[in-house]
Amino acid sequence: MDIQGYCAPGFEALYDAFAANFRDHGDVGASFCAVQEGEVVASLWAGTTDRAGAQAFEEDTLCNVFSSSKGILALIALQQVAAGNLDLDLPVAEYWPAFAEAGKSTVTGRQLLSHRSGVIAFTEKVSDDLIYDWDRALQQVAATTPWWEPGSQQGYSPFLYGWTVGGLIEAASGRTVRDLYRSGVGDPLELDGGFGAVGHRSTRIADVGPLKKPLPELRDNAIGRSIKEDRQGPVATAFTNPVSLMMGTNGDAWRGALIPAANGHFSARDLAAVYGDLASESPQLLSSATLTEATQEQTRGQDAILQTDVAFGCGFLKSGIAQDLAFGGSRGFGHPGAGGSVGFADPEIEVGFGYVTSRMGQSLFMDQRAVGLKDCLYRLI
Known part of the structure; x- marks a missing residue:
């Protein structure tokens, strides 16, 4: 080799x-x-x-x-904390009102980031193409019921992490995840890639x-x-x-697509x-x-x-x-x-x-x- x-x-x-x-x-x-x-x-x-x-x-x-990918998304969220746009101890619904649905009104940003929200998977069967549509995915996440009482136990979120955290930081900042990545991480360090595989x-x-x-x-x-x-x-x-x-x-x-927990x-x-x-x-x-x-x-x-x-x-x-x-x-x-x-x-x-x-x-x-x-x-x- x-x-x-x-x-x-x-x-x-x-x-x-x-x-x-x-x-x-x-x-x-x-x-x-x-x-x-x-x-x-x-x-x-x-x-x-x-x-x-x-x-x-x-x-x-x-x-x-x-x-x-999750580490990079977490970094972007933390940059919004440092900028004063996001308080991790406030309910996510303070920034993203639709997220309060289905028993999630008390879920905080800290619980999302540390995998203690209970929002670890869709509770209803969803279509295969949902993951390629950012807005639809956010709507589905907002309507999803936690699998257990938020904060009661630790449970890793393999994929919904990207939509929950991504939706939160977009709501808190008024900017897209891709824009926040480029301006806060990708451009300052002149990185080769980013979320998804194109446009880098x-x-x-x-x-x-x-x-x-x-x-x-x-x-x-x-x-x-x-x-x-x-x-x-x-x-x-x-x-x-x-x-x-x-x-x-x-x-x-x-x-x-934008699938920030995994792509x-x-x-x-x-x-x-x-x-x-x-x-x-x-x-x-x-x-x-x-x-x-x-x-x-x-x-x-x-x-x-x-x-x-x-x-x-x-x-x-x-x-x-x-x-x-x-x-x-x-x-x-x-x-x-x-x-x-x-x-x-x-x-x-x-x-x-x-x-x-x-x-x-x-x-x-x-x-x-x-x-x-x-x-x-x-x-x-």
């Missing part, structure tokens, strides 16, 4: 760690980037982007990062597909078992209503740039005070949807002790995505980390590919 890119002196071992993902773990097209104290210590890419293997993967190739600085897009050979799991993934055991329960419904949430991710409809398309250097900034002593994107408050633990416990013990700040997963959730030190935070992508910040040593791939694994959080790169990086720092 011909590895392209750069490693700073002393970080050359990352070439081998990245190459091992292609040699041993099934990567076909991927990129990796790490930033420390504002300087790029590694930016590597290799492989191809299309099923025919004809198009080379480049540094600015965009991959669908799935739930890693980079037009290179990787087709995603499953790994040909599944990687050994780093933990028991109980989600699949829960879906099989109760096809009408909250876990199954959160991931499969509608079924288009799990299909068509290489199609034009998916790539052109962000970013390069590894995008994720490393965002989290590198947030890990710095003087972030450009968000005030240190707002970031410190937002990354404090808001909730911890056995998650009703993820079926494992996790902790959340406001929109970010908190670093844990398990290797697939260890975002550096104890102050680390970030967000992995289905298939293997991840971005995280480690403020203790001012590291920003980004990895994206076109070949999806089945791990719940980070898999062996990102963990191998992370472990190698930390041995060198």
Whole structure:
């Protein structure tokens, strides 16, 4: 495998760690980037982007990062907090009156961001094309009943998170999610990608597909078992209503839509740039005070949807002790995505980390590919 890119002196071992993902773990097209104290210590890419293997993967190739998108959306929400447009402890309905329907009048922005709202899935069967229509999706979310009493337990929202948080920040700011992203995040850092796959600085897009050979799991993934055991329960419904949430991710409809919990398309250097900034002593994107408050633990416990013990700040997963959730030190935070992508910040040593791939694994959080790169990086720092 011909590895392209750069490693700073002393970080050359990352070439081998990245190459091992292609040699041993099934990567076909991927990129990796790490930033420390504002300087790029590694930016590597290799492989191809299309099923025919004809198009080379480049540094600015965009991959669908799935739930890693949530960290970027959370950042935009926090920017509205810092600007004084949004108070996370007020009911969402103060900004978005329609959201008060169906028992949601007391749900707060903080509960949405920290996955304690109970609004984790549509309670009625919805049409497959709903997810491609932003306004219809917001209307459906506003009419949806929480699956349990808001605030009573922690339950991750795989897809509705994007419409609930996105609808809130649009109502609070009077601006669109895409506009807020461009002006607050994409343009200041000159990022390659954004939500959806079109209209960005980079037009290179990787087709995603499953790994040909599944990687050994780093933990028991109980989600699949829960879906099989109760096809009408909250876990199954959160991931499969509608079924288009799990299909068509290489199609034009998916790539052109705004599905901010799941269809962000970013390069590894995008994720490393965002989290590198947030890990710095003087972030450009968000005030240190707002970031410190937002990354404090808001909730911890056995998650009703993820079926494992996790902790959340406001929109970010908190670093844990398990290797697939260890975002550096104890102050680390970030967000992995289905298939293997991840971005995280480690403020203790001012590291920003980004990895994206076109070949999806089945791990719940980070898999062996990102963990191998992370472990190698930390041995060198």
